[in-house]
Amino acid sequence: MVKKCDEALLVDARGSLCPEPLVRTRRALNAAAPGQLLEVLTTDPMAELDLEALCARIGHQYLGAMTEAGGQRIRIRKADVSPARPPAGGR
Secondary structure (H helix, E strand, O other), rough: EEEEEEEEEEEEEEEEEEOOHHHHHHHHHOOOOOEEEEEEEEEEOOHHHHHHHHHHHHHEEEEEEEOOOOEEEEEOOOOOOOOOOOOOOOO
C-alpha cells in the first residue's frame, strides 16, 4: 500500500518478505515525482540491504534506515532526473 503523507510517500510493506518490499518500493519510485521522499515501512530484515542496493544501482538517494517497534523505516529520495536504464541484455 502507498499513501501520501505530508511530503513523503509512505510505502507500507510490513508483513511482506522478499521480494515484495523491493517490488512495492520500485512501483512507488516509478510513480513518484523527481525529488520526492519515500518512507518504506518493513518487517523484512533484508529490505534495508535490498533497497540500499537498488538506490545505488538506479541512482536514487538512500537516506538511511531507522529501527522502530516491529520493523524498520527506510527513507529514499527519488533522483531529480530519471535514472539511465542499462540497455537490454545488460550492455
